[in-house]
Amino acid sequence: MRGHRDLRLILALTLVCAVGSLITPLGAVRVIFAVPLALILPGYAITAAVFGSRLPAWPERIPLTLGISLACAALASLVLNYLPGGIHGFPWTLLLVAIVLLACGSAARRRGPRRGRQQPPSLPSLKPRPVTVVLGIGTVALVVAALILAQATPENDHASGFTQLWIAPPKPADVSTRIGITSEQQQTRAYRLVVKVEGEARPEIEKFELEPGQTHLVKIDSGGTGPPAGVVAKLYLRSDPSRVYRRVSTRLR
Amino acid sequence: MDAVAVRRERFAWSRRSLLPNRFAIIAFAVGVGLLLCSLANALSRAGEAPSPLLYWAGILAIVAPIFYRLTSEEASPGERLALVCLLGLGLYGVKLVRDAPIFTFADEFLHGYNSNQISQHHHLFHPNPILETSRYYPGLEGATSALRTMTGLSSYAAGAIVIGAARLLAMSAMFVLFWRISDSDRIAGIGTAIFTANFNFLFWSAQYSYQSMALPLLLLIMLAVVEMDWAGRAARGAWQALAALTITAVVITHHITSYAVAAVLVLLSILTARARRAANPWRLAVLAVVLTTGWLVVVASSTVGYITPTISNAIDSTLHTASGEAPTRSLFKGGNASATIEQAPTLARAVSLLAVLLLAAGLPFGLRAVWRRYRKQPIAVLFGIAAIGFFGALALRLTPGAWESGNRASEFLFIGLAFVLGCTGLERWRPRGREWLGRALATAALTTILVGGAIAGWPWDSQLAHAVKTYSEEGPTISSPPLAMAEWAKKQDSEYNFGAQTATSRMLLDPAGQKVYSDFEANLVEVIPATKIFPFQKALLHEAHIRFVVIDRRAVAGDGIRGFFFSEGASTTSGWLPHAAVTKFEKVPGATRIYDSGSIVVYSIEPDRKGETLRP
Numbered sequence: 001m002r003g004h005r006d007l008r009l010i011l012a013l014t015l016v017c018a019v020g021s022l023i024t025p026l027g028a029v030r031v032i033f034a035v036p037l038a039l040i041l042p043g044y045a046i047t048a049a050v051f052g053s054r055l056p057a058w059p060e061r062i063p064l065t066l067g068i069s070l071a072c073a074a075l076a077s078l079v080l081n082y083l084p085g086g087i088h089g090f091p092w093t094l095l096l097v098a099i100v101l102l103a104c105g106s107a108a109r110r111r112g113p114r115r116g117r118q119q120p121p122s123l124p125s126l127k128p129r130p131v132t133v134v135l136g137i138g139t140v141a142l143v144v145a146a147l148i149l150a151q152a153t154p155e156n157d158h159a160s161g162f163t164q165l166w167i168a169p170p171k172p173a174d175v176s177t178r179i180g181i182t183s184e185q186q187q188t189r190a191y192r193l194v195v196k197v198e199g200e201a202r203p204e205i206e207k208f209e210l211e212p213g214q215t216h217l218v219k220i221d222s223g224g225t226g227p228p229a230g231v232v233a234k235l236y237l238r239s240d241p242s243r244v245y246r247r248v249s250t251r252l253r
Numbered sequence: 254m255d256a257v258a259v260r261r262e263r264f265a266w267s268r269r270s271l272l273p274n275r276f277a278i279i280a281f282a283v284g285v286g287l288l289l290c291s292l293a294n295a296l297s298r299a300g301e302a303p304s305p306l307l308y309w310a311g312i313l314a315i316v317a318p319i320f321y322r323l324t325s326e327e328a329s330p331g332e333r334l335a336l337v338c339l340l341g342l343g344l345y346g347v348k349l350v351r352d353a354p355i356f357t358f359a360d361e362f363l364h365g366y367n368s369n370q371i372s373q374h375h376h377l378f379h380p381n382p383i384l385e386t387s388r389y390y391p392g393l394e395g396a397t398s399a400l401r402t403m404t405g406l407s408s409y410a411a412g413a414i415v416i417g418a419a420r421l422l423a424m425s426a427m428f429v430l431f432w433r434i435s436d437s438d439r440i441a442g443i444g445t446a447i448f449t450a451n452f453n454f455l456f457w458s459a460q461y462s463y464q465s466m467a468l469p470l471l472l473l474i475m476l477a478v479v480e481m482d483w484a485g486r487a488a489r490g491a492w493q494a495l496a497a498l499t500i501t502a503v504v505i506t507h508h509i510t511s512y513a514v515a516a517v518l519v520l521l522s523i524l525t526a527r528a529r530r531a532a533n534p535w536r537l538a539v540l541a542v543v544l545t546t547g548w549l550v551v552v553a554s555s556t557v558g559y560i561t562p563t564i565s566n567a568i569d570s571t572l573h574t575a576s577g578e579a580p581t582r583s584l585f586k587g588g589n590a591s592a593t594i595e596q597a598p599t600l601a602r603a604v605s606l607l608a609v610l611l612l613a614a615g616l617p618f619g620l621r622a623v624w625r626r627y628r629k630q631p632i633a634v635l636f637g638i639a640a641i642g643f644f645g646a647l648a649l650r651l652t653p654g655a656w657e658s659g660n661r662a663s664e665f666l667f668i669g670l671a672f673v674l675g676c677t678g679l680e681r682w683r684p685r686g687r688e689w690l691g692r693a694l695a696t697a698a699l700t701t702i703l704v705g706g707a708i709a710g711w712p713w714d715s716q717l718a719h720a721v722k723t724y725s726e727e728g729p730t731i732s733s734p735p736l737a738m739a740e741w742a743k744k745q746d747s748e749y750n751f752g753a754q755t756a757t758s759r760m761l762l763d764p765a766g767q768k769v770y771s772d773f774e775a776n777l778v779e780v781i782p783a784t785k786i787f788p789f790q791k792a793l794l795h796e797a798h799i800r801f802v803v804i805d806r807r808a809v810a811g812d813g814i815r816g817f818f819f820s821e822g823a824s825t826t827s828g829w830l831p832h833a834a835v836t837k838f839e840k841v842p843g844a845t846r847i848y849d850s851g852s853i854v855v856y857s858i859e860p861d862r863k864g865e866t867l868r869p
Contacts, residue, residue: 027405031414034403038396039418046498050491059334060480063426066418067473068495070396070466071502077377077395078505086375087395089402096399128277135277142284143346146291150350155724158300159819161731164850166741169749169801169857182741184731184850213729246849250857 004111007048007104014041014100018093037096043069045103052110072099161185161212165235165246175253176221179233181246183210190238191245195220197252198229207238222252229253276332276339279318283343286314291350297717298353300821305601308717312707313700315343316449320699323442324680324692333442334428340449341424345417348459351718355409355764358460359813362759363387365461368394368408369766372401382750382768383758389553392506393466408763412461420459423469430476431672433483434633435626443699444675450608450703451667452710458664467507468664471514474499474537475668478521479632482532489532496537504544508556511548513665515541517635524631563658570654579653597713608705609647611698612670616640619673626676639669712814719818733819738803738853739765749800752777756816757805757853770797781805784833791841794858801847802838802856806830820852 013036020033043065048055056064076095080087128136164182168174183189188211196203197220208216222229228251235246289311296303319340322328328336351357356365363384370379377391393415400411427448432441448454458465477496481489500518504511518538525533549556573579597605620637627633643666649659679698682691707716721733732740739760742751751761751769758771772778775797780790781804794802808828809816835854838844843859 021403030404031400031406034400035414038399038403039415047495050494051488052491054488054491056480056484056488059330059425059429059432060476062334062338063422063429063473063476064495066422067426067470067499070415070418070422071470071473071499073396073399074392074466074502074506075395075498077371077391077398081377081395087371087377087398087402088375089404092399092402129274132274132277135281139277139280139284142281142288146284146287146346146350149288149291149295150352151354152295153722153724153730154295154299154720155726156298156300156720156819156821157726158821159720159723159731159733160821161725162734162737162851164737164741164848166848166855167845169745169847170845170859182737184734184737186726186731188727211729212725212727212731246851248846248849250845250847251843 003113004108007045007108010041010045010048010100011104014045014097017041018097022090022093037093038073039069040065041069042072042096042099042103043067045100045107046072048107049103049110052107053112157186159186161187163189163191163210163235163246165233165248167231167233167248167250170250170252173253174250176219177231177250177252179218179220179248180215181208181210181218181235182215183212185210185212187212191216192236192238192241193218193233194236195231195233197222197231199227200229220252275322275328276335279322279336280339282318283315283339283346286311286316287343287346287350289314290347294351294718298720298723300720303717305716309704312347312704315347316340316446316703317696317700319343320446320696321692323439323446324695326439328439328442330432330438333438334425337424337428337442337445338421340446341420342417344449344455345420345459348456349413351456352409352413353718353721355721356461357718357721357817358456358462359755359759360462361412361460362763364394364463365408365412365763366766367391368397368401368412369763371395371398372408373766380768381762382774383762383771384559386508386553386556386559387463389548389556390463390505390507392502393461393463395505396466409461416459416461416465419466419469423472426469426472426476427668427671430472430479431675433476433479434630434636434672435676439680440675443680443695444671446699447674447702448667448671450699450706451664451671452660452706453664454710455707456711457660463507464510464661464664467503467510470499470503470506471510471517471665472668474503474514475517475632478518478532478534478537481534482530482630486531493534493537496534497540500537500541501544504541504548508549508553508560509661511541511545515545518542520635521631524634528629528631530629530631567649567652567655567658570652571649573654574652595714597708601708601713604701605705605708608702608709611702611705612674613644615674615677615679616644616670618677619675622676622678623673633672636669636672639666640673642666643670715814719815719821721818723819733817734807734850734852735760735805735817736764737850738848738855739767741848742767742801742855745801750798751801751803752781752794752797752799753803754778754781754805754810754816755813756807756810757803759813760817761803770799775799778811782830782834784831784837786837786841791858800858802858804830804835804838804854804856805852806835806854807852 017033017037021030021037024030046068047064077087080091080095085091162184167179168177179195181191188209190209193206194203206218210216220231230249230251232249234244237245290308293303293308293311319336323333323336356362363381367381367387371377371394377395378388381388397411397415400406400414424445428441428445431444432438435441474496477492481492484492500514503514518534518541522533522535522538623633623637643663646659646663646666649655679695680692684690721736722730725731735757738757742761743765751767752775753761753769753771755771758769761767761769770777775793776790780786806829838856841858845857846854847857848855
């Protein structure tokens with residue numbers, strides 16, 4: 001590898017990225033290491049291995065690096081799929097490191113020892129002016145602001161709110177069930193829940209209020225001694241007490 | 254050096270340091286444009302109905318400075334390459350700031366589900382109940398799994414990074430491809446910029462879907478084929494090897510793109526043989542045909558059943574429309590739009606039609622230039638054929654059953670059209686000898702075709718985001734009806750299958766992660782909206798092991814573009830399914846109503862016990 005500065009750099013970056021992606025506790029920070037490891041380094045290394053000393057000019061190297069990395073990631077997942085253990089983070093890291101190591105080794109062998117100035121053409125050097133740096137920082141700030149704004153959940157007063165009434169799906173052996181009311185309303189609402197169990201003389205009635213996003217749970221028990229009993233739960237808005245607002249039903253043993 | 258010279262040198266240095274380079278200014282404009290688009294989307298999610306001008310001003314801020322610079326003579330190849338990459342990423346950013354940020358495009362839920370299955374089970378090829386074919390093309394989800402398993406990112410975040418890389422690949426590969434063919438970085442820059450004006454570029458091909466990754470790989474294969482000829486004998490083998498690797502990746506990533514790769518390589522082999530050029534890609538063509546066929550026969554045979562009806566429907570529909578038996582399709586609506594959907598305003602439609610007219614007007618000039626300068630290059634001839642074919646695909650958009658096929662084909666054909674139009678020499682036009690005026694007019698034309706393409710490619714009322722989650726008036730967040738139902742379903746036993754219409758079914762896949770059938774499976778497309786249920790339909794539900802039937806009464810329930818969001822204002826119940834469409838399940842023995850949110854109701858149907866026959 002001596003004399004091949006680009007290959008040494010690729011190897012060093014690969015090792016840093018591999019270790020970084022394995023030991024960094026925060027997933028968001030691991031992205032900084034995992035993205036180059038998966039989407040840049042294998043493509044460059046494979047390209048270098050295949051071309052040997054005739055590495056193409058840098059405009060070609062950009063699509064090759066990205067494209068071969070993507071192709072390699074797609075095909076490598078197929079390889080991992082058939083290895084014991086399947087697709088996990090650690091085997092992915094090992095496989096990507098192995099690909100880069102093998103490809104860099106092959107590239108170094110194919111290039112041969114460094115002679116004179118037979119280095120592959122390098123990327124153009126960047127020497128930005130101060131004002132360019134300021135604009136660059138401004139651009140990054142604008143993009144970050146745009147993405148943060150896109151992530152933000154806004155308040156939309158026009159969105160039509162609603163309330164969910166649900167009952168646990170029936171199972172043959174169930175003698176009890178849970179009924180839930182979740183408010184997805186814009187404001188706090190008052191409700192009346194009427195639960196009628198077949199065979200029981202009096203319905204169970206509950207009155208409660210729910211803030212937006214809040215859930216109220218009710219447990220219904222049939223006792224399990226008699227024949228299967230139907231359960232019907234009706235939800236009323238206390239502002240409109242005569243109209244059934246929501247209705248669910250199930251059967252208990 | 255004397256004092257004057259020193260002062261001059263210092264002045265020159267200070268002037269240079271005060272003047273930013275043009276690329277930095279353009280990148281800043283892109284940032285401003287992205288922020289404007291994000292602001293427009295945020296206001297739209299907040300129900301504030303922002304002026305469309307805000308959004309389109311953002312798009313213009315992103316594209317116009319880049320187009321203007323690309324038409325200049327003095328920009329270096331490196332700057333042009335950086336500009337087209339910036340253009341691709343800037344427009345991809347427009348899609349990202351429209352997201353919630355969760356998947357909101359119909360195909361994204363399908364691939365998000367596949368990706369989640371890989372993360373959950375650590376293997377590929379898990380069944381996808383809605384798009385069974387997608388499980389056999391796991392390239393995109395496989396590549397995404399590298400990021401997901403190493404970082405713990407969600408399918409949305411990891412997918413956004415992978416598609417961003419694919420977008421960068423597409424722009425850089427296309428630029429170098431056009432550059433090598435034309436030997437002009439100016440034509441390459443303009444041609445690549447024109448490609449961003451294809452109808453699907455802004456949204457459809459930026460979504461987390463297998464074609465979004467496969468198409469850029471196709472461009473890399475084309476570049477390799479051109480380089481095999483251009484780079485000379487020494488590097489031919491290397492390019493061939495990398496093309497072979499990329500072909501293999503495409504074959505496992507997307508069916509239609511793999512057929513396109515095979516077709517392109519076969520045509521290029523024929524054209525190369527006719528032109529008697531040395532670097533014939535016939536070996537790659539054979540490889541592509543063998544791998545595509547082999548994968549189709551051995552692994553993904555269900556693709557035939559998936560694609561055949563689409564193609565036969567397209568042919569039938571085209572014939573019916575052409576013979577006058579069926580009406581033409583309304584343009585500018587998109588999706589399963591009902592009559593109540595707002596149409597694009599007249600000005601927007603005019604811009605869109607003007608864009609098509611500009612494309613058509615440039616075609617003869619471009620074809621003439623290609624014929625004169627590049628007819629000895631097989632790939633340039635192929636691009637000429639594709640450019641003409643694009644207008645044939647455009648006609649398919651007028652046919653109800655064929656518009657989707659036409660839409661898919663148009664993106665592939667647009668690669669050729671972009672190159673041909675890049676060769677027209679519009680940028681060299683100097684009205685009254687003024688270079689800047691010619692460049693300004695060329696920029697205006699490019700901007701018009703991009704904006705027109707974006708309008709034609711995605712419904713006007715859905716260009717901006719709508720809310721799937723919002724803060725309530727009192728503070729806590731609330732979810733849209735389909736998302737709230739999906740959140741409820743996520744907590745349920747996943748032993749049984751769901752059956753639902755388009756919008757709810759997609760959200761049941763991701764984020765709920767439930768096994769759900771939709772559309773034509775178990776005749777759900779007819780069972781759910783009908784006011785009666787017949788015994789054979791009940792039998793179909795049992796056969797598919799569908800335990801939970803989701804009835805979404807909203808008019809947008811079957812709409813894969815508009816169905817995921819909150820309803821707003823007074824029109825919430827207009828166009829809803831009749832009450833009987835819900836209550837028909839009350840008559841099914843053993844059926845219980847287990848979820849009711851007003852617009853969405855879920856029935857649990859008793860599993861069919863062995864030996865038990867269904868009563869009518």
